Amino acid sequence: GAVVSQHPSRVICKSGTSVKIECRSLDFQATTMFWYRQFPKQSLMLMATSNEGSKATYEQGVEKDKFLINHASLTLSTLTVTSAHPEDSSFYICSARGGGSYQETQYFGPGTRLLVL
Amino acid sequence: AQSVTQLGSHVSVSEGALVLLRCNYSSSVPPYLFWYVQYPNQGLQLLLKYTSAATLVKGINGFEAEFKKSETSFHLTKPSAHMSDAAEYFCAVRGTGTASKLTFGTGTRLQVTL
Numbered sequence: 001g002a003v004v005s006q007h008p009s010r011v012i013c014k015s016g017t018s019v020k021i022e023c024r025s026l027d028f029q030a031t032t033m034f035w036y037r038q039f040p041k042q043s044l045m046l047m048a049t050s051n052e053g054s055k056a057t058y059e060q061g062v063e064k065d066k067f068l069i070n071h072a073s074l075t076l077s078t079l080t081v082t083s084a085h086p087e088d089s090s091f092y093i094c095s096a097r098g099g100g101s102y103q104e105t106q107y108f109g110p111g112t113r114l115l116v117l
Numbered sequence: 118a119q120s121v122t123q124l125g126s127h128v129s130v131s132e133g134a135l136v137l138l139r140c141n142y143s144s145s146v147p148p149y150l151f152w153y154v155q156y157p158n159q160g161l162q163l164l165l166k167y168t169s170a171a172t173l174v175k176g177i178n179g180f181e182a183e184f185k186k187s188e189t190s191f192h193l194t195k196p197s198a199h200m201s202d203a204a205e206y207f208c209a210v211r212g213t214g215t216a217s218k219l220t221f222g223t224g225t226r227l228q229v230t231l
Contacts, residue, residue, distance in 0.1 A: 006160070034219075043207065043221045044161075093160050095219075104149055104168050106219050108161040 003027055004096050006109035013084055014117055021079045021112045023094030029074035030096035034106065035067070038091045050077055084116045119144040119210050123222035131230050136180075136195040138225050140208030143189060150191040151209045151219070152182055161207065167191060169213070178202070203229045 003026040013019050023033060032051050036044040048064075050056035050071035058064045066088075068080040077096075081088050091113050095106045124139040142148060149168045153161040165176025172184040182193045191208060208222040 004160075032215075043223045046218065049218065091158075095161075103215065105151070105163060105166055107163065108153070110160040111158070113158065 002102060002105070002107045004030075004094065004107045004109040006094055006112050008112060009110060010113045010115075012115045012117065015085050016083055019081045019084055019114060021081075021092055021094075021114075023077045023079070023096070023109050025075050025096045025098065025107070028096075028098045028102045030077070030098050030102075031074065032097045033071055033077040034095040034097075035069060035077075035079050036093045036095065038093060038111075044093060047079075081114065084114070086116045089114055089116045119146075119148065119212065119220045121208050121210050121220055121222035123206075123208050123225050125225055126223065127226045127228065129228040129230060130198045132200055133197050136193070136198045136202065136227065138193040138206050138208075138227065140182075140191045140193065140222060141189055142191060142208070142210045144210055144212065146212040146214070146217075148210045149213055149217075150182075150184060151211075152176065152180070152191075152193050153207045153209060155205045155207065155224075157204075164193070164206075198227075198229045200229050200231075203227055 005024045007022045035047045038044050047062045048056045048058045056069035071077040093111045094109045097106045120143050122141045151166045152164040155161050165174045167184040175181045180195045206225050209219045211217045211219045
């Protein structure tokens with residue numbers, strides 16, 4: 001149980017285009033989802049937290065107009081990188097936490113590698 | 118406020134040797150503590166967690182960790198390392214409230230040699 005999927009696993013796009021990354025909780029309802037960014041050989045940096053049906057809460061320094069987050073249902077959250085630039089290239093990881101027995105632990109997706117040319 | 122310190126960004130052990138990865142935390146509230154493992158180009162996999170039950174916690178792949186409140190530590194151990202244990206390991210802490218966020222350490226890269 002507690003599986004989180006991400007799609008796509010890898011994406012290459014041209015500078016100026018927008019990219020959408022999907023995060024799904026497959027076997028539990030994710031009341032809260034988190035989006036992280038990870039630079040090479042570094043720890044995870046929390047970008048934003050979203051609760052189902054509410055606007056996302058962004059961490060300081062994260063541009064909300066640049067990184068659009070939609071938590072449309074209890075099993076799906078999307079991160080859209082708008083007008084992507086090479087400096088947005090990174091590894092993006094989502095995480096989900098649910099209710100009940102899934103409240104204590106954050107479960108992570110496999111990550112999405114974004115390369116902006 | 119909470120924080121995690123992982124001593125040693127890189128640990129190297131021989132196959133069959135004891136693995137010890139250190140984690141110290143600070144938290145103003147009773148903590149939940151976690152160890153996650155990350156293999157190259159993958160997400161994080163939960164190894165084990167402490168959530169105020171037994172202080173000695175057993176996880177997957179033969180790993181265990183002991184919560185020591187007096188030392189504010191949650192070190193990860195495994196009696197005998199395997200080559201497949203080579204990965205990045207992250208210790209993390211959060212409070213018990215539903216709004217509490219996970220705070221990660223900087224990670225420890227475990228290398229296992231023959």
